[in-house]
Amino acid sequence: MTETASITTAGASSTATSGPGSGEVTDAEFPVERGCPFSTPAEYEQIREHAPLAKVRLTTGREAWWIAGHELARAVLADRRFSSDRRRDNFPFVSTDPETRKQLQDQPISMLGMDGAEHAQARRALMGEFTVRRMAGLRPRIQQIVDQHIDEMLSSEQRSADLVEALSLPVPSLVICELLGVPYADHDFFQAHTGPLVRHNTPSQVRVRIQEELNTYLGGLIDRKVADPTDDLLSRQIAKQRAAGTFDRTSMVSMAFLLLIAGHETTANMISLGVVGLLQHPDQLAKIKEDPEKTPPAVEELLRYFSITDTVTARVATEDVQLGDTTINAGDGVVISGLAADHDPTVFTDPTRIDLERGARHHVAFGFGPHQCIGQTLARLELQIVFDTLFRRIPTLRLAAPLDDIPFKSDAIIYGAEELPVAW
Amino acid sequence: MRIEANTDVCIGAGQCVLTDPTVFDQHDDGIVMLVTKHPEGEAAQRARDAVQLCPSGALSLIEEPSEV
Ligand code: HEM
Ligand code: SF4
Numbered sequence: 353m354t355e356t357a358s359i360t361t362a363g364a365s366s367t368a369t370s371g372p373g374s375g376e377v378t379d380a381e382f383p384v385e386r387g388c389p390f391s392t393p394a395e396y397e398q399i400r401e402h403a404p405l406a407k408v409r410l411t412t413g414r415e416a417w418w419i420a421g422h423e424l425a426r427a428v429l430a431d432r433r434f435s436s437d438r439r440r441d442n443f444p445f446v447s448t449d450p451e452t453r454k455q456l457q458d459q460p461i462s463m464l465g466m467d468g469a470e471h472a473q474a475r476r477a478l479m480g481e482f483t484v485r486r487m488a489g490l491r492p493r494i495q496q497i498v499d500q501h502i503d504e505m506l507s508s509e510q511r512s513a514d515l516v517e518a519l520s521l522p523v524p525s526l527v528i529c530e531l532l533g534v535p536y537a538d539h540d541f542f543q544a545h546t547g548p549l550v551r552h553n554t555p556s557q558v559r560v561r562i563q564e565e566l567n568t569y570l571g572g573l574i575d576r577k578v579a580d581p582t583d584d585l586l587s588r589q590i591a592k593q594r595a596a597g598t599f600d601r602t603s604m605v606s607m608a609f610l611l612l613i614a615g616h617e618t619t620a621n622m623i624s625l626g627v628v629g630l631l632q633h634p635d636q637l638a639k640i641k642e643d644p645e646k647t648p649p650a651v652e653e654l655l656r657y658f659s660i661t662d663t664v665t666a667r668v669a670t671e672d673v674q675l676g677d678t679t680i681n682a683g684d685g686v687v688i689s690g691l692a693a694d695h696d697p698t699v700f701t702d703p704t705r706i707d708l709e710r711g712a713r714h715h716v717a718f719g720f721g722p723h724q725c726i727g728q729t730l731a732r733l734e735l736q737i738v739f740d741t742l743f744r745r746i747p748t749l750r751l752a753a754p755l756d757d758i759p760f761k762s763d764a765i766i767y768g769a770e771e772l773p774v775a776w
Numbered sequence: 777m778r779i780e781a782n783t784d785v786c787i788g789a790g791q792c793v794l795t796d797p798t799v800f801d802q803h804d805d806g807i808v809m810l811v812t813k814h815p816e817g818e819a820a821q822r823a824r825d826a827v828q829l830c831p832s833g834a835l836s837l838i839e840e841p842s843e844v
Contacts, residue, residue: 430833472787479788479806484797487790713791713829722787724831729790 377406382418382687383445383663385762388755389625389769390632392704396420396692405678408687416444416666416685417678418692422700422716424675425665425693430721434667434686438465444666444685452556460602462610464723467670471722477592478607478726481531481585487729490527494734497526498741505746512752512775516624519742520772524619524734531615531730532608533577533584541569546616563609570608574601585611611727618661619731621761621768623738626654628758628769629706630739631751636708637743644740650708651735656715657706659691660767665719690716748776778838779815779823781808786834795829796822808834 380395387393399406404421419425428434438446439456446456463474480486498519505518513519521543529539545562548554574586578594581587586608593599630637630650640646665688673680680686694715695703718725725731743749751758752775759770779799788806792799799819801809815823827835 430831475787476805476807480804481806482788482790483802483804483806484790484793485802713795713825718789720831722832724787724789724791726787726789729794732794 377402378408380408381411382408382416383411386662386691386767387760387762389628389658389760389767390755392691392695396689396695400692400696405675410444410685412445412448414442414444414448414685416442416687417680419686419688420692420696422693422696422698425688425690425716426720428667428675428686428688429665429716429719429723431673432468432722433669433671433673435467435670436465436471436667436723437461437467440668440683442683442685443668444687445663447556449556452560455560460606462606463726464610464614474603474607475722475726477589481588482726482729484729487733490531490730491733491737493530494523494527494737495741497523498737499745502741502745510775512773515627515772515774516620516769517771519738520620520623520627520769521616523623523738524616527619527730527734528612528615531585532611533582533586534573534612538569542566542612542616546613549613566609566612567605570605570612571601574604574608614725615727615730617766617768618727619734621660621766622655622658622731622735624769624772625658625660625767626651626735626739627742627749627772627774628751628755629654629657630708630743631749632755633706633708636706640708640739641743641747646708647736647740648732649711651732651739652713652715653706653708653710654735655717656694656700656710656712658767659694659715659717661717661719661765662689662691662767663687664765665690665716665723688716690719746776749774750776777815777820777823778813778840779810779827780813780836780838781810782834782836783807785832787832789831791829791831792826792835795826799823800826 378395378398384393384395399418400420404424405417405419407415408418410416419428463471466474501519501522505513525539525543529542534542545566548558548562574590577587577590581591590599590604640650667686667688669680669682669684669686671682694700694717697703700712718728752773758772761768761770786808788802790802792808793802796819799811799815799822801811803809824837827837
């Protein structure tokens with residue numbers, strides 16, 4: 353570890369290709385493309401070999417600290433001196449374009465971007481909706497949704513489908529929409545609107561327009577639930593806040609928005625990648641088919657292995673923080689790479705191997721610290737039901753294209769597959 | 777061995793309940809509730825795991841050698 357905390361203000365991004373220089377371990381700009389799901393980017397390994405943390409250049413022209421080690425990742429994510437507020441200067445990956453920054457300042461922030469007491473309050477208000485017991489109660493309905501979609505797949509004469517469209521996207525979308533209380537008729541609208549939001553390369557004007565359309569819709573939905581409450585999460589949250597005299601339409605919209613985005617694309621991508629991972633390991637898959645008790649640990653391993661939200665866990669230091677030999681200065685951006693942490697060979701033996709019986713749950717695929725995923729129990733349940741049911745009901749399921757031809761989302765904020773041709 | 781739960785910092789992630797529901801439960805508001813403070817045998821080992829897994833630092837173990 354040779355870095356010290358002299359963060360050079362990132363001016364023109366260097367075009368030098370002569371290998372690591374000026375205190376940086378790699379010349380690559382982050383995020384780098386992820387490529388194939390069965391390999392981690394070479395740059396990640398380069399940094400790991402160098403140190404558990406290093407300074408990297410971002411595509412925005414700024415710099416940030418890259419945390420590669422598992423122990424350090426958990427420590428930073430649990431450390432309240434690091435802020436989740438995306439409106440702060442230097443928050444990794446947030447555009448430096450003044451227009452975009454202004455828009456960000458004007459938007460109400462959701463729990464994901466709050467810190468300290470403000471975050472605790474927002475999180476506590478919602479936590480009861482995601483208890484292990486409440487989620488277990490959703491099992492029969494999720495099973496039904498999954499069965500209906502597999503029925504539809506099986507009724508097709510071609511004996512083939514795009515799994516993303518047939519199962520991966522609609523299942524979590526329906527589950528989160530029903531949980532929130534979004535009418536069935538509006539699901540297509542949601543699916544069309546959430547996709548572009550989680551891509552790095554969506555132009556910011558498009559992003560802003562989509563966000564506005566969704567916000568307008570959610571505002572209207574919330575108004576309807578104020579007038580006519582139904583039995584769902586949004587109505588319960590509204591009732592609770594109104595009883596306490598704290599109802600605020602704008603923050604309710606941003607909460608609904610967060611849940612919709614966070615609960616939809618993530619799980620969908622894990623379904624697709626999980627199926628690829630399982631199909632590529634037929635011996636291990638056979639064991640799960642025989643014994644459903646093996647599914648929960650398999651889900652943990654797939655979550656660890658793919659760590660799809662990789663660089664979502666980013667922060668800004670609010671004061672100088674000493675991490676080992678390195679000082680992180682107040683105001684520095686920090687990227688806590690989930691993928692790097694979950695492939696740390698000092699914590700996970702042979703990390704590049706999928707071992708469905710590994711049974712390790714201390715991965716950071718759901719983050720760590722106060723922001724650790726509130727929907728993790730729901731996500732686990734959905735994934736378990738989908739994998740169990742899919743391979744039980746379609747035991748001959750196989751990929752209908754070579755791995756190289758499958759369009760993986762190498763540029764997306766949340767990694768996954770664009771399409772997944774399968775046949776049986 | 778005794779478990780302590782700091783309900784002020786719990787974030788209701790449910791990792792503990794998932795690890796061993798005979799030791800940990802959640803109130804309706806999501807906050808951790810200890811079913812027992814003194815798990816034994818395998819449950820004690822799982823409780824140790826839960827302390828490691830808990831994302832918020834809400835759980836701690838207090839060794840009470842006299843009881844082991
Ligand atoms: C496999 C699926 C999922 C993955 C990999 C995932 C991953 C994550 C990660 C890494 C974080 C932490 C972000 C940070 O620390 O900055 C997070 C937070 C969050 N997730 Fe998930 N998530 C998944 C599914 C879900 C579902 C199904 C829901 C909702 C129903 C959800 C709702 C949320 C919310 C609201 C937060 C913010 C929590 C907070 O700030 O306190 N997620 N998720
Ligand atoms: S694992 Fe920790 S944060 Fe989560 S419910 Fe249990 S005590 Fe609370």
